[in-house]
Amino acid sequence: SQSYKLVVVGGGAGGCSVAAKFTSVLPKNNVAIIEPSDTHYYQPMWTMVGGGMKKLEQSGRPMSQVLPKNARWIKERATTFFPEENRLVTASGEEINYEYLVIAMGLQLDYNKIKGLPEAFNTPGVCSNYSTQYVEKTLESLRNFKEGNAIFTFPNTPIKCAGAPQKAMYISEQYLRKHNKRNKANVMFNTSLGVLFGVKKYADALEKVIRERDISVNFRHELIEVKPDTKEAVFRLLDDPAGATKTFKYEMLHVTPPMSAPELLRANKKFTNEAGYLEVDKSTLQHIRFPNIFGIGDCTNLPTSKTAAAIAGQNKIVYDNLKLQMEGKNTYDGYTSCPLVTGYSKCILAEFDYDGQPLETLPINQAKERNTSFFMKKEIMPVLYWKLMLNGWWNGPGTIRKILHFGTGR
Numbered sequence: 001s002q003s004y005k006l007v008v009v010g011g012g013a014g015g016c017s018v019a020a021k022f023t024s025v026l027p028k029n030n031v032a033i034i035e036p037s038d039t040h041y042y043q044p045m046w047t048m049v050g051g052g053m054k055k056l057e058q059s060g061r062p063m064s065q066v067l068p069k070n071a072r073w074i075k076e077r078a079t080t081f082f083p084e085e086n087r088l089v090t091a092s093g094e095e096i097n098y099e100y101l102v103i104a105m106g107l108q109l110d111y112n113k114i115k116g117l118p119e120a121f122n123t124p125g126v127c128s129n130y131s132t133q134y135v136e137k138t139l140e141s142l143r144n145f146k147e148g149n150a151i152f153t154f155p156n157t158p159i160k161c162a163g164a165p166q167k168a169m170y171i172s173e174q175y176l177r178k179h180n181k182r183n184k185a186n187v188m189f190n191t192s193l194g195v196l197f198g199v200k201k202y203a204d205a206l207e208k209v210i211r212e213r214d215i216s217v218n219f220r221h222e223l224i225e226v227k228p229d230t231k232e233a234v235f236r237l238l239d240d241p242a243g244a245t246k247t248f249k250y251e252m253l254h255v256t257p258p259m260s261a262p263e264l265l266r267a268n269k270k271f272t273n274e275a276g277y278l279e280v281d282k283s284t285l286q287h288i289r290f291p292n293i294f295g296i297g298d299c300t301n302l303p304t305s306k307t308a309a310a311i312a313g314q315n316k317i318v319y320d321n322l323k324l325q326m327e328g329k330n331t332y333d334g335y336t337s338c339p340l341v342t343g344y345s346k347c348i349l350a351e352f353d354y355d356g357q358p359l360e361t362l363p364i365n366q367a368k369e370r371n372t373s374f375f376m377k378k379e380i381m382p383v384l385y386w387k388l389m390l391n392g393w394w395n396g397p398g399t400i401r402k403i404l405h406f407g408t409g410r
């Protein structure tokens with residue numbers, strides 16, 4: 001088995017950026033990243049790949065070049081977590097022990113929850129910007145478009161980059177216009193949601209785009225089946241109490257799949273909230289039940305939109321809070337001190353915490369009456385108070401205590 005100060009699960013946007021911050025402050029090989037993929041993708045570029053503005057290869061770099069050099073890369077999938085024991089197991093059965101864990105596993109794509117997928121991706125017109133396997137079919141479907149419905153879907157789950165299904169549609173609409181096929185196309189947004197976007201300011205702006213570009217929107221329509229033989233897509237009408245469905249013919253069908261937190265997280269009830277996302281504090285990103293575990297990015301329950309931009313806003317918060325946690329400085333342990341002066345030259349230097357447990361700075365028995373403790377009380381403490389503490393430069397003897405106790409603190 002291997003042991004690390006910090007283990008990061010997932011080498012995507014969140015995992016890679018947090019690991020990089022820690023490798024610059026922790027000694028070499030104190031950080032391990034568990035990540036099975038050969039390639040790291042800049043997923044926001046797939047919108048442009050689908051529209052033919054970038055090539056798929058341009059969105060990927062070898063994982064080995066991207067992950068921080070001073071971290072140990074464990075090129076495997078994590079398979080079981082034992083958070084109470086601070087360890088996890090990988091697909092090969094390797095045991096990894098950690099002091100601190102960052103979980104950055106992203107979302108899983110559940111194409112298979114739609115009947116007929118993923119097989120129908122092998123048939124004409126069915127595509128998806130959300131996967132390296134199907135993103136190039138978006139451009140291909142636009143090139144081969146003859147006439148009929150171009151349908152863009154939005155699933156009935158939270159997804160990453162909630163704008164991307166519409167971006168795919170607007171770019172496709174302009175492609176069809178540019179290539180003189182727009183008058184043969186009926187462009188449609190069939191969304192499980194009841195609004196175009198979660199923020200009203202942008203929803204209003206998008207509504208204007210939809211009107212100007214002659215796109216039709218069908219709210220509360222959830223894709224449940226693709227029938228490639230007849231080129232039909234079946235939608236559940238989410239507001240129909242009887243659960244009725246409606247079938248649309250398609251010439252092109254851009255699928256945004258249902259997404260969920262990785263199975264592996266959901267397997268451990270103590271990790272997740274009801275919906276299966278890693279349950280972290282929304283201000284500190286610390287796990288609410290395991291203080292030595294932090295989460296970042298798409299796999300978390302953070303009630304914001306799941307994007308790389310969000311991760312840019314999160315990674316310093318994880319770094320700062322986890323660093324404080326490592327240093328034991330983020331929470332107050334109740335430290336207090338009362339120098340018990342026992343006469344004109346001796347003192348018992350009491351220091352203790354919330355639990356009434358001694359928390360002594362010096363590696364000697366401070367319960368003993370000493371001249372040194374008396375000198376400290378009479379001469380050092382006033383200087384420390386006037387010169388340091390009142391200027392905000394004295395944070396108590398915790399750091400000195402840790403050094404004198406070789407990091408153990410007691």
Ligand code: FAD
Nearest residue numbers: 010012013014043044078105106161297298306307308309
């Ligand atoms: P990911 O980057 O997905 O990384 C998760 C990593 O965890 C993966 O490398 C995976 O291999 C690894 N992993 C999973 N399971 C395990 C396991 N068991 N063991 C070890 N490793 C595991 N964001 C924007 O900010 N702007 C945009 O314009 C934008 N557009 C987008 C367009 C599309 C089409 C897509 C798909 C996404 C877009 N995003 C955009 C979203 C952005 O890409 C994601 O929010 C971001 O990549 C999430 O980062 P993450 O680290 O949480 O997950």
Ligand code: UQ1
Nearest residue numbers: 043044045307308309310311312313
């Ligand atoms: C951003 O920080 C970011 O993450 C790295 C993105 O992901 C690709 C974005 O799409 C955006 C918009 C931001 C925000 C940054 C600026 C300069 C607006």
